[in-house]
Amino acid sequence: MAEVEPLPSGPQEGVEYPLTLYYCGNCTMPLEYCEFYPQYEKCKEWLEQNLPDEFEKMMKLNDGKDDGDDEKKRQKRGGKGMMRAKKKEEVEKKICLSRAPRGKRKSVTVITGLSTFGIDLKVASKFFANKFSCGSSVTGNGDEIVVQGDVKDDLFDILPEKWSEIDEDLIDDLGDQKR
Template identity: 35%
Template sequence: MADTETAPAADARPAKSVVYCGQCSLPPEYCEYGGTTQRCADWLLKHHPDLHAKLYSEEAQAAALTQNLSSLSVDAQKRAEKDAQKKAAKASAAESREAEKRASSKVTIKRVERNKRKYVTEVSGLEHFGLDLKKIAKEFGKKFATGSSVTKTPSGGEEITVQGDVSDDIFDWLGEHHEEIPEENIELVEDKKKKGAAAAV
């Protein structure tokens, strides 16, 4: 039996690179279906200005609207315009609720004394700002060369526990790397271990 070699196809094309939105994780052409259109547009402007101009310029918006409306009847066009306005208002309301929630959320950096002169630092509230706790815990471990892990709190939430007294360093690090967290929303707390009842007598 003769060996047969298969030649590569003559029309083989290189793989196409696809951009995915950093906010909703959809391709930018589909961000309007994700519900966070404005944040998606802001992200795209910052990271891919050429693609933002292509999708969000006034000419592109007008062309898309004209193309969509030309295939509809007059009544359907009116309904489509009302639906678009409702959808935009709903997305705007959701974004403003999210902004209010973030504005009222607090990140607490607590220094807790374990034994004499041994401390851990507990960081809670980062999830309100959309941060991945496991990723941040890993970054803390590398940055401060210490143990860092995500632990459950008694109330059912999660917090990051870092070995050592690094509360001031974490405060500074958050200010440098996460501008989305306002400085006034970061609270430093010191939790001293209570002395035994015998000491009070």
């Protein structure tokens, strides 16, 4: 069996101490790892703008490599390699109000579509609870607030008054519905 040389300890010749390590402002990784990040082009842009000397060094090191094969070499599965830019789907901005029965003579008002306007549902729920002195909650299916009682008619005036981005024409009355 061949004898293995032990790793050198202490300061090395030709190395400046203390070592300075730079981190990318785009992927927050050390610069050597940027090439494995899915958005490597953005990392290059950030590096060129903020650390031009380091950018030159990185490009000199990469001169031997062919940039055309870059896509083939990059990690495709697992870890941060699977991160994709979130696409915001353009959803129609519309608020729907409906009333649903609760028991024999009681009812609840269901409000959907507030999140399309960028309104925080928890804040809106608390506002409705204080405004109408009743219980109000955000239900589990995402974009739905349930307010105890029949307050549907009042909401047509209150919603545009509280949130200026909501126009009265964007509020629909769905009538009575079962939940």
